[in-house]
Amino acid sequence: MSVGIIFCITMIVSLVKFTLFAGLVGGQAFYPRYRSYSPTVHCCVLGRGSVYLLGTMYILQPAAACSALMVYNLISVTLEEKMIETNMTKILRFETKTQAEMDSIKLEITVPDQFVQNVSRWMYTLAEGYTEDVRNTLEGAATKGEVVPQAVATTYVAENDRKKECDIFPKQMQVLIGILLVRKITQLTEYAASPHLVVIFHLYNLSSTSLGMNIGTVQRRVLQQQILNKGGRVVESPNDRNITHYLVESSDASSTISQQPFQNTSQFVLLSYVTESLKKGSLVDVQHHRITIQSMQPVADQNRGTNHHPSAKKIKVESLHHSEDGIPKCNHGLPAALRQVKKDGPNTGKMFYCCQQQYPMKRCNYFSWGQPNETVITSPPAPSVVKKETKEGKGWLHYSFSDEEDAEDRLDDVKIEYPHTDDPTNNITCRSPQLSGSEGVQEEMSTKNKRPWQETLQSTYREEEREKKEEREEKGKKEKKEKRKLGWSEMSYDTDDSSQTPPSPPIAPTQADSTTSQIPPPPDRSAKGMWRKGFACQQNPSQIVQKESHPNKHITDILSVLQQKSTSLGDKWREYAYRKAITALKNYPQKVETLEEARAIRGIGEKIAVKIGEIIDTGELGQAKHRDEFSDALEVLSKIWGAGPTTVQRWISQGVRGRPQLLNHQTKIGLKHYEDFQKRIPREEVSAIEAKVQQVLYSIDKTLKGCAILVGLVGLLRKCGLLTDDLAGANDRESNKYMGVCRLEGKETYRRIDIRVYPLHEWPLALLYFTGSDHFNRSMRLWAKKNGFHLSEHEITRRHVKGLESDPIMVTSEEDVFKVLGLEYRAPEDRDV
DNA sequence: CAGTAC
DNA sequence: GTACTG
Ligand SMILES: [Mg+2]
Numbered sequence: 001m002s003v004g005i006i007f008c009i010t011m012i013v014s015l016v017k018f019t020l021f022a023g024l025v026g027g028q029a030f031y032p033r034y035r036s037y038s039p040t041v042h043c044c045v046l047g048r049g050s051v052y053l054l055g056t057m058y059i060l061q062p063a064a065a066c067s068a069l070m071v072y073n074l075i076s077v078t079l080e081e082k083m084i085e086t087n088m089t090k091i092l093r094f095e096t097k098t099q100a101e102m103d104s105i106k107l108e109i110t111v112p113d114q115f116v117q118n119v120s121r122w123m124y125t126l127a128e129g130y131t132e133d134v135r136n137t138l139e140g141a142a143t144k145g146e147v148v149p150q151a152v153a154t155t156y157v158a159e160n161d162r163k164k165e166c167d168i169f170p171k172q173m174q175v176l177i178g179i180l181l182v183r184k185i186t187q188l189t190e191y192a193a194s195p196h197l198v199v200i201f202h203l204y205n206l207s208s209t210s211l212g213m214n215i216g217t218v219q220r221r222v223l224q225q226q227i228l229n230k231g232g233r234v235v236e237s238p239n240d241r242n243i244t245h246y247l248v249e250s251s252d253a254s255s256t257i258s259q260q261p262f263q264n265t266s267q268f269v270l271l272s273y274v275t276e277s278l279k280k281g282s283l284v285d286v287q288h289h290r291i292t293i294q295s296m297q298p299v300a301d302q303n304r305g306t307n308h309h310p311s312a313k314k315i316k317v318e319s320l321h322h323s324e325d326g327i328p329k330c331n332h333g334l335p336a337a338l339r340q341v342k343k344d345g346p347n348t349g350k351m352f353y354c355c356q357q358q359y360p361m362k363r364c365n366y367f368s369w370g371q372p373n374e375t376v377i378t379s380p381p382a383p384s385v386v387k388k389e390t391k392e393g394k395g396w397l398h399y400s401f402s403d404e405e406d407a408e409d410r411l412d413d414v415k416i417e418y419p420h421t422d423d424p425t426n427n428i429t430c431r432s433p434q435l436s437g438s439e440g441v442q443e444e445m446s447t448k449n450k451r452p453w454q455e456t457l458q459s460t461y462r463e464e465e466r467e468k469k470e471e472r473e474e475k476g477k478k479e480k481k482e483k484r485k486l487g488w489s490e491m492s493y494d495t496d497d498s499s500q501t502p503p504s505p506p507i508a509p510t511q512a513d514s515t516t517s518q519i520p521p522p523p524d525r526s527a528k529g530m531w532r533k534g535f536a537c538q539q540n541p542s543q544i545v546q547k548e549s550h551p552n553k554h555i556t557d558i559l560s561v562l563q564q565k566s567t568s569l570g571d572k573w574r575e576y577a578y579r580k581a582i583t584a585l586k587n588y589p590q591k592v593e594t595l596e597e598a599r600a601i602r603g604i605g606e607k608i609a610v611k612i613g614e615i616i617d618t619g620e621l622g623q624a625k626h627r628d629e630f631s632d633a634l635e636v637l638s639k640i641w642g643a644g645p646t647t648v649q650r651w652i653s654q655g656v657r658g659r660p661q662l663l664n665h666q667t668k669i670g671l672k673h674y675e676d677f678q679k680r681i682p683r684e685e686v687s688a689i690e691a692k693v694q695q696v697l698y699s700i701d702k703t704l705k706g707c708a709i710l711v712g713l714v715g716l717l718r719k720c721g722l723l724t725d726d727l728a729g730a731n732d733r734e735s736n737k738y739m740g741v742c743r744l745e746g747k748e749t750y751r752r753i754d755i756r757v758y759p760l761h762e763w764p765l766a767l768l769y770f771t772g773s774d775h776f777n778r779s780m781r782l783w784a785k786k787n788g789f790h791l792s793e794h795e796i797t798r799r800h801v802k803g804l805e806s807d808p809i810m811v812t813s814e815e816d817v818f819k820v821l822g823l824e825y826r827a828p829e830d831r832d833v
Numbered sequence: 834c835a836g837t838a839c
Numbered sequence: 840g841t842a843c844t845g
Contacts, residue, residue, distance in 0.1 A: 641836090641837085642835095642836070642837085642845095643835095643836085644835060644836045644837085645835090645836090646834085646835060646836085647835075647836085664845080665845085666836085666844095666845075727837090727844090728836095728837080728843085728844045728845070729843085729844065731844085731845090733844090735843080735844075736843085737838090737842090737843060737844075739837075739838085739844080754837095754838075756838095768839095769838085769839055769841090769842095770838090770839065771839080772838090772839045773839070774838080774839045774840095775839095776839085777838095777839055777840070777841085778839090778840045778841085779840090780840085781840040781841065782840065784840090785840075790841090791840080791841080792840085792841050792842065793838095793839080793841075793842070794841095794842080
């Protein structure tokens with residue numbers, strides 16, 4: 001209901017500029033979405049983070065002493081794990097060349113666990129090309145047609161025997177610092193020949209990365225010796241979903257059991273495989289996977305097809321889920337419900353299974369397409385990649401290597417490749433089959449003993465191989481079978497790439513077995529923009545309804561009452577359903593005359609349709625009209641600022657009907673200004689407050705930085721009488737956010753005011769967030785998430801693995817944000833979704 | 834965790 | 840959806 005109004009003032013504080021927002025909550029009725037601002041960008045600090053090493057903090061920011069350094073081009077940077085003695089150690093490996101390409105340097109650095117995050121961010125930013133419109137260069141992220149980054153230093157490079165001055169950009173600076181660090185610990189090179197095991201899969205899905213398969217052979221004997229020395233076996237953690245550590249059990253009863261941290265499931269699997277093999281006395285040839293970022297040059301499009309790891313591949317064998325009667329079971333173990341896809345799109349009309357649970361029980365996220373008794377294997381990589389991989393004979397088998405951490409990751413990636421077009425606001429959440437595929441994999445990985453589906457695959461492949469030339473690679477085949485028996489059909493460690501020919505190519509699963517069903521086609525993306533359909537943040541501006549009157553207003557008014565009640569109760573799903581129904585009705589061109597007509601509208605389900613029926617028949621709705629003590633109290637109390645569903649319901653259950661007695665500071669203030677806070681704020685008053693805040697802001701101590709600005713500003717505003725009460729953010733604790741109460745001189749009404757301080761480079765994102773609407777924001781953030789980004793009011797990053805994100809992507813305007821995300825720009829007035 | 838902001 | 844305060 002309220003129209004958010006923001007304004008901003010920029011100011012220069014020391015070297016860094018900060019932007020200040022002040023938002024007024026409330027607002028006059030029916031103003032269009034509005035904002036006023038006048039930012040001027042003078043400087044931006046790019047990148048952030050630091051590496052702590054050997055007691056010295058190296059800030060990955062413009063550094064002072066760099067003029068003596070050469071400028072290096074980074075050829076590759078690799079994050080991998082190595083077994084150093086008995087410890088898995090994370091290694092960052094650089095390969096660099098000087099700009100003159102005189103010499104190339106290969107260096108390694110150990111990365112302490114707590115800095116893996118930093119290093120990962122840094123690598124992403126160095127390596128990744130973001131979208132067509134935004135590329136990432138050594139100089140930093142740049143949107144098409146403009147050069148964003150600024151040089152942070154200069155240096156000299158040798159050119160034709162002459163010194164030539166050149167700029168150092170932030171990202172290069174990071175590389176330089178990295179190289180410096182590496183040089184400081186060159187003693188690490190003695191480990192260079194030590195056995196490699198499994199790579200961290202953090203970078204698995206980088207589009208510009210290649211997964212270097214089978215590079216080098218692990219020195220088996222070292223590992224063998226280690227395991228034999230320990231004399232034991234590897235035990236899975238009791239927490240089967242998330243393997244957090246492994247136990248090395250000694251056969252010698254006197255020795256202790258060591259428990260070691262363990263983060264990568266793939267490592268666990270590899271280790272257990274080796275252990276098992278050792279027990280059987282068979283020869284083990286273990287290769288490691290390595291992910292190498294091959295080029296640090298701007299990612300050209302032709303790069304994308306080549307050296308491309310077929311990103312997301314999953315095996316899902318649904319027979320696991322199916323019971324005898326052919327009805328699949330959901331993750332609860334209950335028979336799943338058969339539904340039909342209602343949403344317009346490539347999958348309309350298709351049947352699918354999902355969890356049968358209904359409100360208030362929580363529905364699990366089980367999903368499968370509605371072809372009972374069929375084994376479904378989904379492995380749809382990007383088409384170009386499929387082609388390539390098939391040709392090369394590197395089938396899906398290679399990449400079904402899976403661990404729990406990874407599964408979610410690839411899930412995201414699948415969504416990037418084929419973002420499913422479901423409206424997040426749709427009743428039926430039609431999840432892509434890939435999604436369940438990953439769940440299937442997860443399931444599989446956790447059920448160690450019985451793998452019925454694996455049997456199937458095994459036989460399939462045996463047959464397949466028989467059909468192929470049997471004489472070929474007799475030995476290799478044997479080994480392969482051996483591996484499968486060990487539960488290794490889902491992972492393939494090929495022999496050394498240089499020394500042997502690849503094994504007989506596995507056939508694409510669709511052709512391999514008659515029991516496998518077709519891969520559901522990806523949503524049709526041929527129509528440009530099609531896949532963005534259903535996201536509120538991409539709604540056609542002309543379709544956004546702002547009408548205050550429409551043919552069904554009598555219905556929506558009543559439904560709003562119910563929506564409000566649901567909100568007060570904290571029942572977000574009902575609230576959501578009512579909101580959807582109301583939006584649908586607002587969009588409906590004619591007056592709804594019958595129950596059936598209402599039911600046919602998308603966004604209106606059975607229950608709401610019945611209610612609409614009642615409204616049509618009687619002109620009112622009993623449920624909404626009925627007033628009792630409870631609903632009255634609910635309505636009144638939840639309007640108190642600081643009291644939400646829980647508090648209000650607690651009050652009511654305690655018998656509070658009138659004025660609550662037990663109040664905290666916030667609810668006290670909320671109650672004190674109860675009436676005023678319901679009132680909207682006239683635009684002129686907003687402007688007047690804006691002017692006042694601005695005036696005070698410019699009188700502020702210019703040496704203050706960051707959040708101290710807020711403290712100072714709030715202090716001054718309080719002193720001059722504008723701020724009368726504080727709600728949050730007024731403590732000593734550093735905060736970028738203040739929420740309080742203000743009143744202009746000579747005015748009667750008290751107003752809620754928010755003040756936030758942001759570093760200037762966050763301006764576009766802060767502006768985007770504040771402009772809203774809430775629904776618009778959520779929609780955009782959802783889109784970002786589904787496309788491998790993370791969007792907040794502070795930064796936008798790439799996100800491939802939970803917890804590991806790229807450096808923030810530089811944006812200098814709201815348009816940039818849309819571009820980065822591959823969305824069409826929407827003007828503020830078109831964001832009223 | 835509850836509440837708020839968009 | 841994300842981030843912040845209490
Ligand atoms: Mg409230």
